[in-house]
Every structure is written in structure tokens, then in C-alpha cells.
Amino acid sequence: MTKFEVKILGCGSALPTTMHMPSSQLVEMNGKLFMIDCGEGTQLQMRKLGARMSKLHSIFISHLHGDHVFGLPGLISTLGLLGRTADLTIYAHIEMETLLRPILNFFCKNLSYNVNIVPITKSGFNLIYENKSISISSFPLKHRIATTGFLFKEKENMRHIKREMIDFYNIPIREINNIKLGADFVTPEGDVIDNLHLTTPPNPSRSYAYCSDTAYDKSIVPHIKGVDVLYHEATFAESELNRAEKTAHSTARQAAEIAKMAEVEKLVVGHFSSRYTELETLLHEAQAVFPKTELAFEGKVIAL
Amino acid sequence: MTKFEVKILGCGSALPTTMHMPSSQLVEMNGKLFMIDCGEGTQLQMRKLGARMSKLHSIFISHLHGDHVFGLPGLISTLGLLGRTADLTIYAHIEMETLLRPILNFFCKNLSYNVNIVPITKSGFNLIYENKSISISSFPLKHRIATTGFLFKEKENMRHIKREMIDFYNIPIREINNIKLGADFVTPEGDVIDNLHLTTPPNPSRSYAYCSDTAYDKSIVPHIKGVDVLYHEATFAESELNRAEKTAHSTARQAAEIAKMAEVEKLVVGHFSSRYTELETLLHEAQAVFPKTELAFEGKVIAL
Numbered sequence: 185m186t187k188f189e190v191k192i193l194g195c196g197s198a199l200p201t202t203m204h205m206p207s208s209q210l211v212e213m214n215g216k217l218f219m220i221d222c223g224e225g226t227q228l229q230m231r232k233l234g235a236r237m238s239k240l241h242s243i244f245i246s247h248l249h250g251d252h253v254f255g256l257p258g259l260i261s262t263l264g265l266l267g268r269t270a271d272l273t274i275y276a277h278i279e280m281e282t283l284l285r286p287i288l289n290f291f292c293k294n295l296s297y298n299v300n301i302v303p304i305t306k307s308g309f310n311l312i313y314e315n316k317s318i319s320i321s322s323f324p325l326k327h328r329i330a331t332t333g334f335l336f337k338e339k340e341n342m343r344h345i346k347r348e349m350i351d352f353y354n355i356p357i358r359e360i361n362n363i364k365l366g367a368d369f370v371t372p373e374g375d376v377i378d379n380l381h382l383t384t385p386p387n388p389s390r391s392y393a394y395c396s397d398t399a400y401d402k403s404i405v406p407h408i409k410g411v412d413v414l415y416h417e418a419t420f421a422e423s424e425l426n427r428a429e430k431t432a433h434s435t436a437r438q439a440a441e442i443a444k445m446a447e448v449e450k451l452v453v454g455h456f457s458s459r460y461t462e463l464e465t466l467l468h469e470a471q472a473v474f475p476k477t478e479l480a481f482e483g484k485v486i487a488l
Numbered sequence: 489m490t491k492f493e494v495k496i497l498g499c500g501s502a503l504p505t506t507m508h509m510p511s512s513q514l515v516e517m518n519g520k521l522f523m524i525d526c527g528e529g530t531q532l533q534m535r536k537l538g539a540r541m542s543k544l545h546s547i548f549i550s551h552l553h554g555d556h557v558f559g560l561p562g563l564i565s566t567l568g569l570l571g572r573t574a575d576l577t578i579y580a581h582i583e584m585e586t587l588l589r590p591i592l593n594f595f596c597k598n599l600s601y602n603v604n605i606v607p608i609t610k611s612g613f614n615l616i617y618e619n620k621s622i623s624i625s626s627f628p629l630k631h632r633i634a635t636t637g638f639l640f641k642e643k644e645n646m647r648h649i650k651r652e653m654i655d656f657y658n659i660p661i662r663e664i665n666n667i668k669l670g671a672d673f674v675t676p677e678g679d680v681i682d683n684l685h686l687t688t689p690p691n692p693s694r695s696y697a698y699c700s701d702t703a704y705d706k707s708i709v710p711h712i713k714g715v716d717v718l719y720h721e722a723t724f725a726e727s728e729l730n731r732a733e734k735t736a737h738s739t740a741r742q743a744a745e746i747a748k749m750a751e752v753e754k755l756v757v758g759h760f761s762s763r764y765t766e767l768e769t770l771l772h773e774a775q776a777v778f779p780k781t782e783l784a785f786e787g788k789v790i791a792l
Contacts, residue, residue, distance in 0.1 A: 198565070198569055199569050200531065200532055200535065201535065202535050202536055205532070206562075224528055224529065224531070224532070224558075224561075224562040225528065225529045225532055227528070228504055228509070228528070231504065231505065231506050248595070249595070250561055250562060250565045250596070251562075251565075253595075254528075254558075254561050254562045254565075254595075255528065257554055257558050258504075258510075258528040258554060258558045261502070261554045261555075261558075262502075262503060262504070265502055265503050266503075279594065283590065283594055286586075286587065286590070287587065287591070290552070290583065290587055291552070291553070291557075291558075292554070
């Protein structure tokens with residue numbers, strides 16, 4: 185299987201602490217790095233955690249709160265100093281263009297590459313990026329301002345052709361890809377060999393969903409149904425349920441309820457309030473509902 | 489003597505590394521913190537190095553390059569979350585208002601305090617802030633865009649009154665401040681006691697100068713003459729003299745030449761290029777010209 189990996193660069197909330205950095209993470213698929221959110225210090229975290237700047241493909245911004253975007257000017261500037269030439273696309277809500285462009289025009293004059301800012305549709309489930317092997321989609325979350333979650337999904341993988349069948353039927357190389365895609369094989373004698381006889385099922389398509397920041401919102405469940413890993417914000421413990429509701433954030437238990445309803449394989453919780461110096465309470469509250477819960481931390485690598 | 493101390497938060501240059509953060513430092517005088525420059529991650533450095541956010545009085549921006557300002561939105565936002573109520577004044581070149589205000593209006597709505605942005609005059613030596621005990625002035629440096637250095641200076645201190653003279657002449661408390669300011673004392677019998685007989689000289693007025701970023705520029709010498717500590721950029725070693733000239737930066741030797749001409753007490757060099765993994769060469773090149781040179785580093789505290 186190809187590498188499909190998430191690296192947490194920051195999983196704190198609005199107020200950074202000595203324990204946690206503002207939100208940012210890298211999703212590696214097909215040798216490319218897709219960044220989700222870019223809080224202050226993201227470029228420093230990339231260096232510290234050994235993430236290769238040259239592999240950065242594009243950036244997906246969940247919403248326009250400072251702790252998810254203030255790292256953009258510094259990162260963009262640094263990529264220029266490093267001589268990047270490939271376009272960089274930033275997917276973000278519509279106001280990003282008006283906010284970021286004047287900063288880039290002033291501070292990042294003569295950048296060696298183009299920055300494209302592509303607006304995210306605020307409602308519905310939308311495909312925002314795809315190539316031949318992956319797709320990235322957005323869907324609305326429930327926060328104080330327009331916010332979207334992201335679903336990173338492998339496209340259906342090819343079936344595995346059985347080595348011994350290639351030999352037995354003397355299958356020519358030019359036919360192999362078609363058979364992997366599901367075609368039957370017709371022998372020179374005109375016999376049709378069923379594909380199911382020649383192949384085994386493909387590796388399952390892996391998927392990763394990012395839901396931060398958001399209040400408890402059951403309407404996202406269909407979008408993230410059965411994902412391998414769900415990252416869901418858990419800003420508060422259950423004792424701060426009122427505050428979670430008021431600020432449109434989630435408790436750890438609520439994140440776990442969503443994971444359970446969506447029947448995901450694994451839940452990773454993050455976006456921790458600065459009030460928590462230890463996170464055991466949040467973890468236990470989530471695990472009571474959904475045992476396969478883990479805490480995010482800076483540097484955590486989640487292999488899918 | 490009251491505390492007069494400089495804490496280095498970041499002394500790297502445009503490209504941050506795992507060794508150095510972008511430019512920022514705190515000057516503590518009279519219990520207030522004056523910040524010079526605010527590169528990305530400055531608020532994180534304040535937390536890490538235990539600098540009290542509540543003591544931050546105002547911010548002085550040398551010039552509008554990203555590595556000196558990208559930390560402002562995050563810091564301003566955090567001060568709001570911490571409930572600051574005192575106005576925060578940012579002294580910066582005129583374009584700062586147009587660049588920063590839209591960011592604050594969008595990301596820092598309902599801030600609990602006012603941010604005032606006061607333009608710095610680009611030419612000449614100008615007093616930009618004073619209170620009864622200190623003054624802060626700006627003067628032009630020589631960089632690719634308008635850049636200013638800053639001089640932090642104690643005002644003349646009061647003379648010390650001799651304890652035994654108070655007793656001997658039975659000097660009333662109401663007269664003591666006048667005598668500290670230089671007045672003679674007249675006894676109830678009409679005898680005039682010369683101030684020099686009653687007092688010893690005041691502590692010398694201490695001063696600190698910040699010169700970054702700048703090319704080698706002798707014209708700054710009169711402004712920083714005899715300061716206790718000069719922080720001068722030394723982006724490059726002498727082997728990169730051409731590059732220093734081309735980018736309007738200084739070599740370590742050039743920084744030392746300025747320190748020598750200005751007859752300062754101590755030189756601290758910083759703003760190191762990311763190309764240097766060790767800084768001994770820079771230190772030795774500077775010390776060959778001006779022995780009392782030290783290297784800046786993140787967390788360094790310079791007591792004046």
C-alpha cells in the first residue's frame with residue numbers, strides 16, 4: 185500500500201501554550217503533502233518535525249479564525265526564499281483573497297511562484313480536488329463562522345492479478361492493466377476467463393476526515409461514514425459542556441458520539457483548550473463512548 | 489538601580505531554522521516591557537521564556553519585512569483573549585496601518601483594548617516615546633526599505649543624598665527631592681549648604697541601541713555614541729561581504745567597526761543568516777575588531 189499518513193503539527197486552540205501549537209496538520213498521500221490549516225508557527229513546526237517543504241502540494245483552510253491561518257504569510261514567504269516554482273493553491277472561504285492578497289503583495293513581492301486562492305463552497309458536500317488516485321472533499325461544520333470539514337479519500341484501488349494465472353494463461357503484459365481494472369481475459373483460442381478467477385480484491389480505499397472547529401453536529405455523519413481515521417475537535421471536557429455550546433465547540437464525549445455514529449475505525453481528538461494541562465479526562469470521557477480514541481499531540485503520526 | 493534588561497526572543501533572519509526564530513526582543517525598563525519587532529512565533533517565545541504578557545507596554549517595529557512583523561496578529565489576538573484593557577501602541581512605518589488594520593478588523597473583532605498604530609518618521613533622529621524616567625528615539629538605518637534603529641535611554645538620574653547630611657542638618661523630608669535634583673539647602677539660620685556637599689553623583693543614565701536590519705552605515709554612529717549595549721545585525725560572515733552589500737545587511741566585522749567607532753560598552757550581534765549552523769566565525773571576526781562582542785541567542789538576557 186502507498187503511504188497515507190497524517191502528521192499533527194499543532195493541536196491547540198486559540199490561545200497557544202507551551203504544550204500546544206495552533207492548528208495545522210499534514211496529510212501525505214501519493215508522495216504529496218496536503219496541509220490542513222496553518223496557525224502561527226506552522227512553518228517552524230514543519231522544520232522541527234522534519235516535514236519536507238518541497239513536498240507541500242496545497243493548503244486547505246477550515247475557517248478564517250486566526251489560530252487556523254496566521255501562519256500563512258510566513259510559510260508562503262519561506263517557500264519563496266526556498267525557490268519554489270510550482271503554483272501553491274490555498275482552498276479557503278471567500279474572504280481569504282481580500283485578506284491575504286494585500287499582505288502577499290506587500291511582503292512577498294517577486295515571489296518565485298504563484299499563490300492561487302480558491303474559494304470553498306459554504307454548503308453541501310463538494311469535491312474540491314482530485315487526481316487519478318485521490319479525492320478531497322469539503323462539507324459544512326457548525327461553528328461561529330463558516331467552517332468546513334475535509335474528507336481525504338483514496339479512489340478505488342485496482343484488483344490484484346494472481347501471478348500464477350499470468351503464467352498459466354500466458355497473459356501478455358498489455359492485458360494486465362485491463363485485468364486489474366476488472367476485465368476478463370480472452371485466450372487466443374477464444375475462451376473467456378472470468379476476472380474473478382484471475383484476480384483478488386483490491387486493497388480497500390482508505391479515508392481520513394478532519395472536523396475542526398465544530399459544535400456537536402450529527403448532520404456530518406453521512407459525510408464521514410466509515411472513515412479509517414476521524415480527527416474531531418474536542419476543545420472541552422464534559423464539565424464545560426455549556427461553554428462548548430456557547431462557543432460552538434465540542435466536548436470529547438461529543439466527538440466520540442460522532443465517531444460512534446459514523447462507525448469510524450479510529451478517532452483522534454484535538455484542538456484542546458489551553459485550560460487543560462493534562463488531557464486524561466478528555467481521553468477517558470471519549471473512550472467511555474468510543475474506545476478506539478487517541479489524543480492528538482504535536483509530532484503525532486497517524487498511519488492509515 | 490532599577491531593572492533595565494533586554495531579552496532576546498528571536499535573532500534569526502528571514503528563513504527561520506530549528507536554531508533561530510525571527511526577530512523580536514523585549515526591553516524591560518521601569519517594570520514595563522517594550523517589544524522591538526515581532527516575527528512569527530513571538531508570542532510563543534514569550535510563553536516559553538516566561539515573559540509576562542501583562543507587562544507589555546508598546547511595540548516598536550524597525551521595518552516592514554515579514555520576519556519582523558508576522559507575529560503581530562497572533563500576539564494582538566492573544567492579548568485580547570487574556571483580557572487586556574490598556575491601549576497597545578505600535579510604532580511602525582506608515583504602511584502598517586493599511587496592512588494591519590484590515591486583519592485586525594476581521595480576525596480580532598471585539599478586542600477588549602485599542603490598538604493604536606503610530607507612524608515612525610523615516611528621516612532624522614526623533615523622540616518617539618518618553619515618560620518621566622525614559623526616552624525612546626528612532627533614527628534611520630540603511631536597508632532595502634525604510635528602516636529605523638531605536639535608542640532606549642534612561643533620563644538623567646537624581647543625585648544621591650548622603651544619609652548623614654540629612655541627620656546632621658536635620659533636613660526636612662519636603663526638601664529631599666529638590667536636593668536630589670541639585671538644589672542647595674538653606675538652614676533655618678540662613679546658611680546655604682552647597683548641593684555638592686550634601687550629595688554624591690547620580691547613577692549614570694544607561695542606554696541600549698537596536699540596529700537591525702542595516703547595511704554598514706557610519707552615519708548612525710552619532711546616534712548610538714557611548715551606549716551601554718549595542719545590538720547590531722550581523723547577518724553574514726566576512727566571506728559573504730558581497731552578499732551583505734547586495735542585500736543591505738552587515739557582516740559581523742562591520743557590526744564591530746560600528747561598535748568601535750561609537751565607543752559602546754558592549755556589542756551583541758544577531759539576525760544570523762540561516763546558512764550558519766555554528767556562529768564561531770562571526771564571533772571571532774567581530775571580536776578581532778571589537779573584543780567586547782557577544783552572540784545573541786534565543787533566551788539571552790542582557791542586563792544593563
